[in-house]
Structure formats: structure tokens, C-alpha cells
Amino acid sequence: MARTLSDLPSALDRLDELGRRLAGRKPAVFLDYDGTLTPIVERPELAVLSDSMRRIVRDLARRCPVAVVSGRDRTDVERLVGIDGLAFAGSHGFDIRVPGGRRIARREGEDFAPLLKAVETRLHGALDAIEGARIEPKKASVAVHYRQVAETEWGRIAAVVEATLAEHGTLRATPGKMVYEIQPRLDWNKGRAVLWLLDALGLTAPDVLPLYFGDDITDEDAFNALAGRGIGVLVGGAPGEAAGNRPTAADYRLDTPEEAGRLLDTLAR
Template identity: 55%
Template sequence: MGATATVRDLPDALHDDGRLAARTAGRHPAVFLDYDGVLTPIVDRPEDAVISDGMRDTVRALASRCPVCVVSGRDRTVVQRLMGVDDLVVAGSHGFDIWSPEEGVIAHDPAPGSAHLIAEVTERLRAETQALDGVIVEPKRSSVAAHYRLAAPEDRERVADVVRSLQAEHPDDLKILPGKMVYEIQPNVDWNKGRAVLYLLDVLKLDPDRFVPLYLGDDLTDEDAFRALRGRGIGIIVGRPDDAEVADRPTAAEFSLASPEEVERFLATLAY
């Protein structure tokens, strides 16, 4: 199912007259959390997105009561370091790299044979953007991201040109995921955060009769997870409804929260 509303049309998950609680009645939540923009505010430099002590404590308290998984576009080991938590299931690189405290790395390879190409693309991206101030190239396990939030407007367009050129050279092998001031280059396979969440529901044996999955995300890449859970779980988009850039965005989520601060309050209602 696709997007059905804009963000401004959605009920607030903290003030919804009991609608979300009614959807979860009789079942335990299984909570899936994006990292940037959900557990931390969006920041200029990716390395500065360190989770607050309060949010960390709330997530830990929630994880003692129900399954909690972090699903991020970031490299999995980077998410674990920034969170300072080593006892949660983490799906990094949009679910290409999944780890659990019980099993360690969960073996799966949605893009076999792509490592050499991604390494080649990473070096090209670095070489062609190194002269552009404010551009950060972030290599990941199965992809590479080019962040341009700190770049001048003319340099942002240059980043877009470089990314488009790389895709044009490998039209069958690469796909581009645009995000918030970032382009992510991935292997062109049918894998995304939605597929990762469905995979985790299966691997973790989260019986739909006992658990209802809740997915909290803020970015366009989270829409895949919102769509994947329609009819099975609940999508909650994080973004200020008074921000025009956010408010008019079509979404497949069913509820909203305005900010990471509201996310923390919401998670606390589930944890305590």
C-alpha cells in the first residue's frame, strides 16, 4: 500500500484519543527505531549525532520490556558507537548489516558480489568531491553516502552531478537513495528498510498474534518501512507538522511525533 496522507493530516501519537493504544490492545509492541532525526536531532556533522543520556536510558528501559531494534542508514558499528549501547538488535546500512546480542552478525547477503563495485565507487566519490568544502563521504558495509549539508549551494549541485554520473556508468548495478542532505549509493537490489524490518520480524520470531511492530522514522527511506507494515503494524513519522517542508510530504505512516524530544516521551509511555 502506498502513501495515503500528508504529515500534517496525521494524529499525534501522544495525543490521539487512544487510537494507537486501541490498535495495540492485547499485544506487545515490537519497536523499530531509525537513528538520525528520531533518537537524535539532525546535526550538521554526522559524527556529532550522539544520543542523549535521557534517550539512551529510555531506550534501555523499553528494551527490558519488549523487543527494540534500531534500523539505520548508518553503518551498524557507527550506530552502536554513537549510542553507547551494545545489547540491542541493530540493522545498519539500511538493513544490509544486521547484528543481535545473542547471535552476533546475522548472516544474510542481499547483494552478493557487490563489495568490489562499492569500494570502487567510494574511491571515485572521494576523488571527485575532495575539493568541495563541506562534503563528507561516509563509507559503509554495503554502500556509500555523500553528505552535503555543510556545502555551498553550487557545490551541492556538483555532488548531485557526480552521483548521477556514477549511476549512469552502472545503471544496472547501482541505485541512489536521496535523503536529508545526503545521497546514498547502494547496490541495485530489492532491499530497503521495509524489507529489513520484515526480515527481522521473521528472524526474531515476532509472532503477529503476540506482537505489533511500531516503526519510527523521519526520512524518505523510512517510507519503505511504513509501507511494508501497513495492515500489519504502525508507522510513526517524526517531523514538525508546522514545518512546510515536512507537513506537505505524502507519507504511508499513520501517526506522527514532532521531534526526538517527543519520541523520548512516547517511548517512555511504552517503557514505564
């Protein structure tokens, strides 16, 4: 039976258990950005990393390999994090840079650039009249944000997204927290990106324990990729809320980015 968020124990309540799982092994930590390192905010550009979280991540990176895996464009999340020596996977893993500057861009995603531009134009034409709707072009996707849209208009936005996908069978939409992420229908996601990074960084030995921290549906690909091999920590949505019924492949939960910071600080020591 699939687990739900409400089934997961708090990682902070299981520090002894985590310590036993880490005993004799080297952690490799993968971090989502929005909703994990920073709280979810009304507009993406307002999700600024706090000084305390930046210090924690920097301290952690001195102890073990750290990668940030985000739906944001790689250059955007690199700028927001502002820490040298990390690996970054942006655009849901379609654009990856490892320490030392080596970069991999999924060429299939780049080939979709003209189509995604056309979709962006179509979405503006259909949704710009809806107050609060925001279209965000990215390197390998187009995001439709509706956090600031009246609930009465949510169905209209969903219908436009569905119609767009019906016109372009090579695209898919991944729903997130008040956002639809329209991206190429390819066998590539955050989970595949994490596995690629483990291999590229030489972190495939049995004495390495990968840990992935994420909050959204797109992070489930990473939780699934590490099932039986690492540890997944789902951030956000305390049990008892509607999100508590969400299926997940994670092992533990943390209710807020602040709690994520506490656990990361513990790992950094």
C-alpha cells in the first residue's frame, strides 16, 4: 500500500534512527529550492534564501557533496543560492552543472525551444486577461502560476492548459503548488537528474547515502529514484491538512523549511 504524507514520521523525531542509517556512510545531499530551502511565496522572485539557511547549506557543503535540484532555470537558482562548490540541476534536471564548471544540457529539451515559445505566446493570449495569472518562460518549460488567481477562475486556467496539451502531444503538464509546469514529454525528470549526478560525481559506492529533500509532486520522481538506496525527506504539509492524503515515496517528513534547516544543520556538524 502506498504511503501518504500523514503516514510519515518526522525526521526530527527519528534523529537516532537517521544516525544509525548514516553510520559508516558518507551523505550526499540533494535539495529542492522553493518550499524546501525557502517558504512558498506569492511570486517566485520573492523566494530569497535567508542568511541562516545559506550558512547551513555552506557548512553542509564543506562536509559532503551538495546539489540543488530545482524547477527553476539553473542560472536563476545558482544566483539565489549564491554558494560556490555545489552542483546545480535546473529546469527539472534538463540543465546541470557540476563543481568545476562541467555542464550537461539535455539536447532534447533544447530542441523543444521553438514549440515552448509558441506555447508561451498562446498562453499569454488565453490567460493574460485573468487577474493574477502569470506565465513564466523557462529554459525547458513554461510555467503557469495561479496562486494569485481567484478560485472561480482555476477551472478556466486548467481548461486552457488541457487544450494546449491536446494540441501538442509532445508536451506534458506537471501540476505543482498552484502552478502547471508544461514541459517536453521525455523520460527525464528530477529523479533521473539525481541518478546522473550520483554517477557524474563518483557517488555510487555502497558507503554513500543519498538524501533528497523536496516538497512538491515533481520531487516524487527523486524519492522514487532513491527508494531502497537513499533517504527521501518530504518538506511541508503537516498531517491533518488536506495534503496529508498525498501519496509519497519519501521516508520522512518535515513540516517547514525551518525544520529542514534544523536537520541540515545537524547533518553539517
